[in-house]
Amino acid sequence: MNIKHIILALLLLVPLIACQHQEELHSQGSSADEAVQGDTIIMGTIADASNLLPMLSTDSSSSQVAGQIYNGLVRYDKDLNFEGDLAQSWEISEDGLEFTFHLHHDVTWHDGVPLTSADVLFTYELLIDPKTPTAYSERYKQVVKAWAPDPYTFKVRYAKPLASALISWGMAVHPKHLLDGVDIGSSPLARAPIGSGPFRFVEWLPGEKIVLERFENYFEGASCIKRIVYRIIPDLTTMFLELQSGGLDHMGLTPLQYARQTNTPAFKRRFNRFRYPAFAYTYLGYNLKRPMFQDKRVRQALSYAINKQELVDGVLMGLGKAATGPYKPGSWSHNYNVKRYDYNPHKAAELLTEAGWVYADGDGVREKDGVPLVFTIVTNQGNDQRIKSGEIIQRRFQDVGVKVKLRVIEWAAFLKEFIHPRNFDATLMGWTIPIDPDGYNVWHSSKTNTGELNFIGYKNSRVDELLELGRRTNDQRQRKKLYAEFQEILAEEQPYTFLFVPDSLPVVAKRFRGIEEAPSGIMHNFIRWYVPASEQKYQR
Amino acid sequence: MTLYLAKRLLMMVPLLLGITLVSFVVIHLAPGEPTDMQTELNPEAGVELKDRLRAQYGLDKPLAVQYGLWVRRLVKLDFGTSFSQDRRPVLDKIIERLPITVLINVLSVGLILIVAIPIGIFSATRRNSLFDRWTTLLVFIGFATPSFWLALLLMDYFGVYLGWFPISGIKSLGYDYLSPGGQVWDVIHHLFLPVMVSAFGGLAGFSRYMRSNMLEVIQQDYILTARAKGLCEWAVIGKHALRNALLPLITILGLSVPGLIGGSVIFESIFAIPGMGKLFYDGVMMRDYPLIMGILVIGAFLTLIGNLLADVGYALADPRIRNS
Numbered sequence: 083m084n085i086k087h088i089i090l091a092l093l094l095l096v097p098l099i100a101c102q103h104q105e106e107l108h109s110q111g112s113s114a115d116e117a118v119q120g121d122t123i124i125m126g127t128i129a130d131a132s133n134l135l136p137m138l139s140t141d142s143s144s145s146q147v148a149g150q151i152y153n154g155l156v157r158y159d160k161d162l163n164f165e166g167d168l169a170q171s172w173e174i175s176e177d178g179l180e181f182t183f184h185l186h187h188d189v190t191w192h193d194g195v196p197l198t199s200a201d202v203l204f205t206y207e208l209l210i211d212p213k214t215p216t217a218y219s220e221r222y223k224q225v226v227k228a229w230a231p232d233p234y235t236f237k238v239r240y241a242k243p244l245a246s247a248l249i250s251w252g253m254a255v256h257p258k259h260l261l262d263g264v265d266i267g268s269s270p271l272a273r274a275p276i277g278s279g280p281f282r283f284v285e286w287l288p289g290e291k292i293v294l295e296r297f298e299n300y301f302e303g304a305s306c307i308k309r310i311v312y313r314i315i316p317d318l319t320t321m322f323l324e325l326q327s328g329g330l331d332h333m334g335l336t337p338l339q340y341a342r343q344t345n346t347p348a349f350k351r352r353f354n355r356f357r358y359p360a361f362a363y364t365y366l367g368y369n370l371k372r373p374m375f376q377d378k379r380v381r382q383a384l385s386y387a388i389n390k391q392e393l394v395d396g397v398l399m400g401l402g403k404a405a406t407g408p409y410k411p412g413s414w415s416h417n418y419n420v421k422r423y424d425y426n427p428h429k430a431a432e433l434l435t436e437a438g439w440v441y442a443d444g445d446g447v448r449e450k451d452g453v454p455l456v457f458t459i460v461t462n463q464g465n466d467q468r469i470k471s472g473e474i475i476q477r478r479f480q481d482v483g484v485k486v487k488l489r490v491i492e493w494a495a496f497l498k499e500f501i502h503p504r505n506f507d508a509t510l511m512g513w514t515i516p517i518d519p520d521g522y523n524v525w526h527s528s529k530t531n532t533g534e535l536n537f538i539g540y541k542n543s544r545v546d547e548l549l550e551l552g553r554r555t556n557d558q559r560q561r562k563k564l565y566a567e568f569q570e571i572l573a574e575e576q577p578y579t580f581l582f583v584p585d586s587l588p589v590v591a592k593r594f595r596g597i598e599e600a601p602s603g604i605m606h607n608f609i610r611w612y613v614p615a616s617e618q619k620y621q622r
Numbered sequence: 623m624t625l626y627l628a629k630r631l632l633m634m635v636p637l638l639l640g641i642t643l644v645s646f647v648v649i650h651l652a653p654g655e656p657t658d659m660q661t662e663l664n665p666e667a668g669v670e671l672k673d674r675l676r677a678q679y680g681l682d683k684p685l686a687v688q689y690g691l692w693v694r695r696l697v698k699l700d701f702g703t704s705f706s707q708d709r710r711p712v713l714d715k716i717i718e719r720l721p722i723t724v725l726i727n728v729l730s731v732g733l734i735l736i737v738a739i740p741i742g743i744f745s746a747t748r749r750n751s752l753f754d755r756w757t758t759l760l761v762f763i764g765f766a767t768p769s770f771w772l773a774l775l776l777m778d779y780f781g782v783y784l785g786w787f788p789i790s791g792i793k794s795l796g797y798d799y800l801s802p803g804g805q806v807w808d809v810i811h812h813l814f815l816p817v818m819v820s821a822f823g824g825l826a827g828f829s830r831y832m833r834s835n836m837l838e839v840i841q842q843d844y845i846l847t848a849r850a851k852g853l854c855e856w857a858v859i860g861k862h863a864l865r866n867a868l869l870p871l872i873t874i875l876g877l878s879v880p881g882l883i884g885g886s887v888i889f890e891s892i893f894a895i896p897g898m899g900k901l902f903y904d905g906v907m908m909r910d911y912p913l914i915m916g917i918l919v920i921g922a923f924l925t926l927i928g929n930l931l932a933d934v935g936y937a938l939a940d941p942r943i944r945n946s
Contacts, residue, residue, distance in 0.1 A: 122795075124795070132706055132708045133709070139707050141659075212674060215675055215678060217664050273708070290791065314894065315790055316890075317892050320777065327782045329789060329791075493654075493907075494653050494658060494909065495653040497658070533661075622799065
């Protein structure tokens with residue numbers, strides 16, 4: 083075995099070695115830079131959690147905290163492939179309808195009770211119980227049968243294959259022994275959860291902080307970091323000042339903070355900055371019920387008229403990528419070979435003229451049959467990036483003879499009065515990008531009813547077909563092909579002008595080691611982060 | 623007096639009901655519903671989830687019925703359960719945020735009084751002097767300065783650059799391990815900047831009131847009499863003028879009673895203080911009707927009580943009113 087192989091073998095061993103106790107370390111006299119236990123990480127979060135029973139909350143603060151307290155059966159690994167969580171392995175039947183999960187045997191809840199397949203079955207029953215006020219029931223209703231043949235096996239059966247079935251079992255497993263027979267809506271676990279994850283709940287001071295502590299008997303090995311404190315700081319500027327003064331160890335930066343305020347040697351001595359594409363994109367969506375947007379050439383022209391790189395530079399300080407479709411660049415479902423709309427005002431003008439929109443009366447606005455090309459872009463209040471994008475787009479559209487007004491509306495009124503009743507021309511909005519590429523809810527023509535997500539009214543029979551096939555097969559190669567065609571059609575038709583994918587910009591205090599940037603971000607190996615003994619800041 | 627008090631207290635009942643009715647109707651007029659947080663733009667929420675949630679919250683009933691049910695609970699002092707995802711009793715949510723809000727407001731009103739009253743007196747007795755002009759300028763700068771901007775400047779200078787004060791929050795991380803004396807000091811340390819900032823903006827109002835009251839009083843005949851009988855200036859101002867000039871402040875203080883439980887959402891967000899302002903703002907944003915109504919009822923009640931206290935206090939302090 084040559085030296086390269088030995089190193090490789092050692093590297094492979096590393097994740098299996100749990101962090102050492104400080105005393106052991108001293109007795110062994112090993113170097114101070116090894117993974118040791120101890121220290122606290124203080125994370126800044128902008129909003130308080132609402133409910134720490136994961137099936138009852140939909141906000142990101144709650145899921146951030148609950149993610150450390152609970153486990154699902156499966157999860158995405160750092161490269162966004164499936165891996166076992168509570169399940170050490172799983173099988174899918176030939177026809178793709180039956181899933182069998184084999185659970186780890188040595189998992190206990192934080193109160194010491196063993197976690198078994200009965201808990202998983204109970205979680206499923208809770209999810210489909212009409213009395214449970216959960217927003218996640220939809221996917222579980224497709225299950226025809228779920229059962230637990232023995233304490234460490236859980237099986238489900240579907241009527242039709244469902245591509246997102248596997249990841250739906252990433253839902254946190256809830257403890258049966260504490261929730262059985264009680265009204266989940268009023269369970270004290272919402273405020274003082276008991277899970278199975280690497281951290282157990284300690285304290286929650288509403289609006290102030292949430293404290294978690296390492297669960298010593300965690301089945302994947304106890305975390306190195308002893309404690310997590312989530313500090314609730316509603317203002318991003320304050321959060322940044324706290325970070326600089328040492329009151330925080332981790333926060334997400336704004337593009338402005340990343341580009342202008344943290345690019346100093348003094349800051350970089352104390353913090354590590356990270357940068358990778360976020361799971362989100364911003365788009366300009368056209369209401370396809372409006373006559374002016376029914377011509378594909380008009381939408382294409384508008385896409386050519388927008389300088390996406392200018393938006394990335396101006397709005398995101400360059401910290402993002404121009405988007406070409408609804409998937410994240412770098413993910414398996416993303417198709418790089420779609421029609422691109424690089425900034426080209428001449429082409430935009432050509433296409434508009436071709437579609438019959440011409441300068442007729444010298445007011446600088448194109449018109450067709452006496453109707454000027456004037457419309458309003460609506461967006462929601464409170465999102466500065468969207469408002470700024472709107473202003474830049476307004477200017478670019480004016481260059482090609484399209485007059486645009488920008489209207490900013492409070493969120494609830496925005497949805498109720500404009501989006502759902504289709505009472506808008508164009509809208510600047512964003513979607514988060516789910517890891518599974520199923521875009522059925524946003525693009526399928528059946529999802530155009532009031533309150534549903536295809537509010538631009540997009541209808542394309544081939545897209546419908548592709549989406550139906552795509553969500554009904556588990557074969558990733560097959561799906562990749564289907565979604566590649568789907569993206570080509572979207573790129574050609576431009577029902578949205580896909581604008582940009584912003585970057586996530588987390589920053590972590592330098593004393594934390596073992597952080598590894600991957601397609602999924604930096605949190606995937608959080609329980610293996612550590613602080614060298616000599617640099618530990620919080621002793622208690 | 624007792625009859626007067628009883629009458630005033632009885633009058634409060636229909637007034638309070640009227641306030642709640644108007645508030646209840648107005649917040650239900652705003653577009654959006656508490657169920658939106660969970661169901662809007664959420665691909666995983668089923669279509670029937672919304673109806674189910676509305677039924678659970680009682681939102682499917684006519685507005686009049688909802689109001690009736692709400693009042694019936696209120697009579698038993700039950701403010702109901704929050705419609706937000708935590709589903710906690712409204713009263714719990716309010717009570718856990720009250721102490722810090724009241725503490726900051728009391729401290730800042732106290733500080734304002736301590737600073738504004740002397741400023742008002744000196745400005746009035748030395749009208750148009752250099753001191754008068756400079757303090758006028760200063761308090762109006764305080765009045766005009768956006769508190770969030772001032773707060774950020776102070777936080778950056780005292781918190782990051784000098785490191786004298788903590789930047790945000792109300793307690794240190796190791797608060798539980800401190801001695802009782804250390805805990806008190808820790809809280810004072812944290813509250814220093816927020817109280818300063820909130821008091822700075824309030825100086826203008828009080829010092830101007832004080833100044834104009836004082837100016838009016840020192841032109842009265844009895845001040846002339848006091849001077850004529852040869853009292854020293856301190857006795858004239860401090861004893862005869864001040865006591866009369868302070869009277870209108872009772873009214874102002876009475877009216878600021880409801881303000882004690884209110885907070886500014888911007889101010890609380892900047893300093894990361896879990897107070898009433900943020901609670902109310904979040905409640906409104908989520909259309910959390912029971913929480914909004916709970917805070918409004920308490921606010922309305924305190925306003926009415928404050929008015930009453932102001933009237934009674936004024937009567938007690940001023941024999942001219944008491945005897946008329």
